Amino acid sequence: MSPRSRTKPTAGTAAALLLVASTGLMAGCGTQTRSHAGGGTGVVAAQAASRHQHLEQPVQTTEADWKPVADALGRTGTLMKGTVYRVPLPRKDLTVTTQGVTVKPGLSLGGYVAFAKYEHETMLMGDLVVTEDELPKVTDALQAAGIEQTALHKHLLQQSPAIWWTHIDAMGNPVTLAKGLKPALAATAIPPASPPPATQPPIDLNTAGIDKALGRKGTADGGIYKFSIARANTVTDGTHVLPPALGITTGINFQPLGGNKAAINGDFVMTAPEVQKVIQALRKGGIDIVELHNHSLTDQPRLFYLHFWATGDGVTLAKALRPALDATALAPA
Template identity: 30%
Template sequence: MTMIIRRVMISLVFCLWALSAAVGQHAAANKQERKLNTAAIEQMLGMKGQENEGEYKITVPQHDLNVEVDGFKIIPPMGLGSWAAFSPAPKGAILMGDIVVKENEIGPVQQVIINNGLTLTGLHNHFVRDRPGVMFMHIAGNGSEEHLAKGVKAVLDKVTELRGGDPGKATAQQVQNSLDVQRLTAILGQSGEMNSGIYKVTIGRPDVKLQEHGQQVSTFMGFNTWASWQGSPERAAVAGDFAMLEDEVAPVIKALVENGIEVVAVHNHMVHEEPRIFFLHYWGVGPAEKLATGLKAALDQTGKAQEGH
């Protein structure tokens, strides 16, 4: 009887080992199948992008828009760029993106989004008192890389048609920046990068495992908090976005407002995300250290495990 039991146990162990090996091989095959066809995306869009850990993003800076807010010139690194990011999925890819449009472009661009099988998931502003007024249109989609890239291409082409030229090919501009970025880094606890006179700090949310349609959404796909700075220590401007869990919304708004930073928009970027994520745009003008201190107070109301990228 003991021998029979021993044989049965050996058989069960072998079966479990075989099942584990099969599952591992299946997972590996699925992972290989989910690799993005970036060549197809590039060919369809006619432009090259940036690849990061299996994801892919194209960016179109809006150099053609001469936007001003409270005497500060808003250039692409200050939050004036269209982008589309692709992430692998079991049946192709998922798409997330943000398209910059002037107010008279909203209707025509929306029509192109719908006609190409994409989804409009958000429409909002980044600024107030901006001249001319600009809006930001979030898009999403699921399907093959070719299908999604074709839709993005149609949207970008429509913007080019309405503007009478490709925004990304207009002359790039710079702004003056004499800020003490080391002091800002010390206050915020985060470092950034300088681009065309804009000092930008991008902060991830590694404490939140976000999914859209069951797929992981990364910082690269637009899930982050960020701040862009320009000006002087005496009079600086800061603009940016907070990514917040639902219980963080009220404390973040309170901290910003109490520190003299305007909340200019509260909105969503996604519609099927888990957990729910809210995004908040803010704008502040004043002494740089005062703004940084206020921004840090708001950051402290969000996940404690944030990290810079």
């Protein structure tokens, strides 16, 4: 497997680039005669089109294509829209409390790894939920396997025991990636995968009111009412188009607390101009800001993720979340 190259220009290189840029600007000024009408704009457009043409789209696959990965990992996943093989890693073994609430795994303890195949290599991305004691061992195992850690942070303001979330990223042969990841998972007490329940537990919330307030329909999953919302724009790492199922979505989760009350947790995915608008909208609605950070090292456009927390009436919380959603460029409902 091969981590992405992130070579920084030296001072000499930077100077040379500056000289080239200056020369190019000078060539387009003064009395220079363009040989083609609109030549300057046309060149820029052609360069942009060329870059777009060189972006690799994820390859369509089948469940059978991912069986070697499942066998190497010792866990099975779900193929999403034919491109992303996503393996859930929820921390059902932990009892985590925050501000008097016992957090269900589906609210904020749902780690995962996801694989996407491209023409030449397979991409691995994920978010591992680990205890503070597990973190050093997990870090060492990931680094030994050549799997990059691209973020390390918390999703909850106050928690017991202390839990960390670490994002991972690598490119290479899919089975090699899975084999490299397995020792890191073995350094945790993440339980073996279990089949989903035959029926979903009831959601003690006004889900119709929440849907109306957010302008979208949620999904019941293990007693949690969830929303996963993709961005409207294409996200890349500069070379590959990144499907939303790799983890590039706004996630909003409602955990019922009884009497139509809920705890909400999740994160907004934003570009830089959207960040302050989202923070202001959440605070106006009385929703706490937990973390603001990046999940990746090379995403384009540069994305920021803002985690939040609040408890209260479910519909009231949904109404408070709506202006923050509207402040971001999300895909249509």
